[in-house]
Amino acid sequence: MEAEPLSNGDSATAAAPIAAAAAIAAAAAAAPSSKLTQLTESLKLEHQFLRVPFEHYKKTIRANHRAAEKEISAAVAGVYEVADLSPDDAVQRLNSLVSRLQGLKRKLEEGSRTEHLQAQRCRARLDHLESADMDNLSEWNSTRLKRILVDYMLRMSYYDTAIKLVESSNITDLVDIDVFNEAKKVIDALQNKEVAPALAWYADNKSRLKKSKSKFEFQLRLQEFIELVRAENNLRAITYARKYLAPWGATHMKELQRVMATLAFKSSTECATYKVLFEPKQWDYLVDQFKQEFCRLYGMTFEPLLNIYLQAGLSALKTPFCYEDDCTKEDPLSQESFRKLAQPLPYSKQHHSKLVCYITKELMDTENPPIVLPNGYVYSTKALEEMAKKNNGKITCPKTGLVCNYAEVVKAYIS
Numbered sequence: 001m002e003a004e005p006l007s008n009g010d011s012a013t014a015a016a017p018i019a020a021a022a023a024i025a026a027a028a029a030a031a032p033s034s035k036l037t038q039l040t041e042s043l044k045l046e047h048q049f050l051r052v053p054f055e056h057y058k059k060t061i062r063a064n065h066r067a068a069e070k071e072i073s074a075a076v077a078g079v080y081e082v083a084d085l086s087p088d089d090a091v092q093r094l095n096s097l098v099s100r101l102q103g104l105k106r107k108l109e110e111g112s113r114t115e116h117l118q119a120q121r122c123r124a125r126l127d128h129l130e131s132a133d134m135d136n137l138s139e140w141n142s143t144r145l146k147r148i149l150v151d152y153m154l155r156m157s158y159y160d161t162a163i164k165l166v167e168s169s170n171i172t173d174l175v176d177i178d179v180f181n182e183a184k185k186v187i188d189a190l191q192n193k194e195v196a197p198a199l200a201w202y203a204d205n206k207s208r209l210k211k212s213k214s215k216f217e218f219q220l221r222l223q224e225f226i227e228l229v230r231a232e233n234n235l236r237a238i239t240y241a242r243k244y245l246a247p248w249g250a251t252h253m254k255e256l257q258r259v260m261a262t263l264a265f266k267s268s269t270e271c272a273t274y275k276v277l278f279e280p281k282q283w284d285y286l287v288d289q290f291k292q293e294f295c296r297l298y299g300m301t302f303e304p305l306l307n308i309y310l311q312a313g314l315s316a317l318k319t320p321f322c323y324e325d326d327c328t329k330e331d332p333l334s335q336e337s338f339r340k341l342a343q344p345l346p347y348s349k350q351h352h353s354k355l356v357c358y359i360t361k362e363l364m365d366t367e368n369p370p371i372v373l374p375n376g377y378v379y380s381t382k383a384l385e386e387m388a389k390k391n392n393g394k395i396t397c398p399k400t401g402l403v404c405n406y407a408e409v410v411k412a413y414i415s
Helices: 009-027 034-043 047-082 087-130 132-157 161-169 178-191 196-204 205-211 217-228 232-248 253-260 272-278 281-298 305-317 338-342 381-390
Strands: 371-372 376-378 392-395 402-404
Touching: 034 161, 034 253, 047 178, 132 161, 132 305, 161 178, 161 217, 178 196, 178 281, 178 402, 196 205, 196 217, 196 253, 196 281, 196 376, 217 232, 217 253, 217 272, 217 281, 232 253, 253 272, 272 281, 305 338, 371 381, 376 381
Parallel strands: none
Antiparallel strands: 371 376, 392 402
């Protein structure tokens, strides 16, 4: 998945965590161990692990800066106004400004603590990546699996379960619960057919979302207009359209014309073109749209990390045989959930065929060659010899039930 492109001003800053990960990988690459080389390659996949807290850190800094700038500008303007007031009024105004500046000081102190905690989280993740070596590889991989599971739970809205796993594993600084809690508020509101929290979220991130040419605000405004039409409050709908939809006319005229026509067709219309605008699935579409914008904003993958890692493994296992009725139960792709996950993946490229015995599940090779029964089914020498010893030289095909003597089997050769 592509992350949102950064502006020139953000490029050097955003490169910091990526460069740090590259430095860690380069240091690990100096070791000769093949396992350590694999670890080095796996560290290259930790882009999201560093990018998300870093983007959250930058967002907090920007928000604190904007708040301070606004308050200071108001205070300076207030000081200039004092010159034109009477002494009593001037004292009263200055006292008011002092109270306001004290409030600003408290906000800045609170913001500084938040920034410090987020900086610590970035540092903790760098330390975690640096700690990966052969001595603690098993423990490190276990922590990584827990991180991936937490990421999946948070994306699937299993927040309580995710929090319990985080607390029991002591990996608070290695996961993004606070970031996903921000998303949860918006998602819950959209599922309750409320757009205000989503619009507030868009306003907080407006500059960056505009750079990516996001249409999310426009979609929210359209839905709010549709709800006014549904409530048959046409006058408010028209006023709303003039204020919030008209500015989009230059770029989204066709969508606006279609939506404005609902004033005449009403929510009870049977015309498919307009009926779909009033269906509940429009809210589901907004939830999906928000999730995409949210992931793009923080540099996350659109798919859960668990799905990506599973698909990477399944891509090496997927063959046409996996979808046949007699696929062995040991094959992960014999399960419907894995088949669904692997559906968009291509079949793995097998340069050399591998024969696995149906009975013993062991590989058939020169040490354990395949043997063909009279009915054409193939099993390993080891399996048939053991079966013949137990049954006085008789062999029973486990698939067809055919019974024959061991002397009737024929050795097969692999070229």
